[in-house]
Amino acid sequence: MPLRLVNVNFKARDEWALGRFWAQALGWGISSEGPGVTNVEPEGVAWPDPSAICVDVVVVPDPETVKYRVHMDLATTSEAHKAELVARLQDLGATHADVGQGDVPWTVMADPEGNVFCVLEPRELYRDTGPVAAIVVDCADPRAMARFWDEAMDWTLHEVSDDLARMRSSKGVGPYLEFIRTSGERTVVSRAHLDVAPYKGDDKAAEVARLRALGATDADVGQGDVPWTCLADPEGNDFCVLSLR
Structure with missing residues (x-):
């Protein structure tokens, strides 16, 4: 069975502080599965749950901020809600x-470690996604990315064009995964990436082999001996295949 998207993973100088920011921003709970890892999840949700793609924050030694190719768009329900959320996020840091966004109806912000995210104006498409409207991946070819990720995961492809591909959990809940066409060559290792996982009972090694056959390549991001597998999609975006915890 294909994989499912379970986390957005951020690398951080101070994983607990950044995790606390995102927990307060999203109204979720915060915990730790071990040293150097902070988990941000909705209260009462048994991970993994397609209604909420969770946030994992992992400490790394390199503090520099780089241009992320993965970011989150936050949903709002009204202009008043958008203004209140922007003000609250500023209070949180x-x-x-x-x-270079110019005059747009959404607000572009950065979290306390410089990770860019957007607070969207109210959009009907995102009315039932929860606090995270979409996880957005910058790419050169949305059609090619859609082909890979549509085969990699059990999510449903809702829209695809030369400029945008949009997917969502096959259960019709939670945020969208969007691939947006952008210019500029990838020259740095991203400090944000996607985590996917097999379903219970599925063979992780077989899923990794299947991803390689689809065009994924092995990635060395200094992970060492770990129980997950680091890969890169056809455009070089790192992602991890987890074992169910």
Whole structure:
């Protein structure tokens, strides 16, 4: 059976502080599965749950901020809600960010470690996603990315064009996964990536072999001897195949 998307993973200088920011931003709980790892999940949700793609924050020694190819879009229900959320995020330590967006109806911000994210204006498409409207991946070819990820996961492909591909859990819940066409060559290792996992009872090694056959390649991000497998998709975006915890 194909895999499922379970986490957005951020690398951080201070994983607990950044995890606390995202827990307060999303209204979720915070915990730790071990040293150097902070988990941000909705209260009462048994991981993994397609209604909420969770956030894992992992400490790393390199503190530099780089251009992320993966970011989150936050949903709002009204202009008043958007204004209130932006103000609350600023109180939590977020700042406004200029990524060349120009005059747009959404607000671009950065979390306390410089990770860019967007607070969207109210959109009907995202009315039932929860606090995270979409997980967005910058790419050169949305059609090619859609082909790979549509085969890799059991999510449903809702839209695909030269500029955008949009997927969502086959259960019709939770945030969307979107691939947005952008210019610029990838020259740095991203500090945010996707985590996927097999279903209970499925063979992780067989799933990794299947991903390689689809065009994924092995990735060395300094992970060492770990129980998960680090791969890169056809555009070089790192992602991890986890074992169910």
